[in-house]
Amino acid sequence: MSTLYTEQSKNVTKTWLLMAMFFAVVILFGWFFSFYYNDPNILYFFVIFSVLMNFFSYWFSDKIVLKLAGAKEASREEYFDLYTSVENLSITAGLPMPKVYVVNDNTPNAFATGRNKDHAVVCATTGLLAILDKTELEGVIAHELSHVGNKDMLLSTVVVVLVGFVTIIADVFRRNLFFGNLGRSRDNNKGGGILLLIGIILSILAPIFAILIQLAISRKREFLADASGALLTRYPEGLANALRKISKYNQPMVRQSSAIAHLYIADPKGLQIGKKIGGFFATHPPVEERIKALIGK
DSSP, X not given: OOOHHHHHHHHHHHHXXXXXXXHHHHHHHHHXXXXXXXXXXXXXXXXXXXXXXXXXXHHHHHHHHHHHHTEEEOXXXXXXXXXXXXXXXXXXXTOOOOXXXXXXXXXXXXXXXXXXXXXXXXXXXXXXXXXXXXXXHHHHHHHHHHHHHTTOHHHHHHHHXXXXXXXXXXXXXXXXXXXXXXXXXSTTSTTHHHHHHHHHHHHHHXXXXXXXXXXXXXXXXXXXXXXXXXXXXXXXXXXXXXXXHHHHOOOOXXXXXXXXXXXXXXXXXXXXXXXXXXXXXXXXXXXXXXXHHHHOO
């Protein structure tokens, strides 16, 4: 039977597997470039690059996420209800007090980021703070703190950097193909055309691979965070009511990035989009299912 502890262990394992997959994909690109150009130094560069990016994604991914979101640190004086809700619920959950950030956006949303509980960040939009009452806000904050406690925050945050760099590598290849001299190295031999075709296929599949990795960040984690958050506040109706209000505001966020969409409590592109896409390609489970799981209706 799955428990919070088994889910925590699975998320740590998934993080290491994700980093290993990233390493393998980058090395594959490096091998192809090295073989095509007949220059082993290219492969060495890609190996070093892959190691550094794994290190970089672990230590600095939270700063990248905050930058992409356009977040600023919130003070207790200016955002008293938000700050004290995070503070009180952190104590209740037995977690260190995370840093509190705010995004100036009318669309109600929130996310958590950071590599571990000692370096966590909880962020909310000004739109969320404007429409929720205290119990609803606590429900959302408890949800985000549950991501911290369940250890799925690192997995979700690391994927932002790793997926982004895989996409960049593919883009570099395509640009070099059309504007550089990639096709000149081995085109004179019989296999040159086949190798070039393989390179094109790899550059096309890499962004698809990136999307699939994001989708592999299971939507089950949202249900788990909902349930854990409800246990933390002892009031599931608070989060359920918050989700209802958030779902009614189906406008996309002004500043958004597909790379960090899976971090938010709701789809930053607008929940109606998520409903239409549905199923496999949605970054979040339907709101109706989440509410039903919380309060049974």
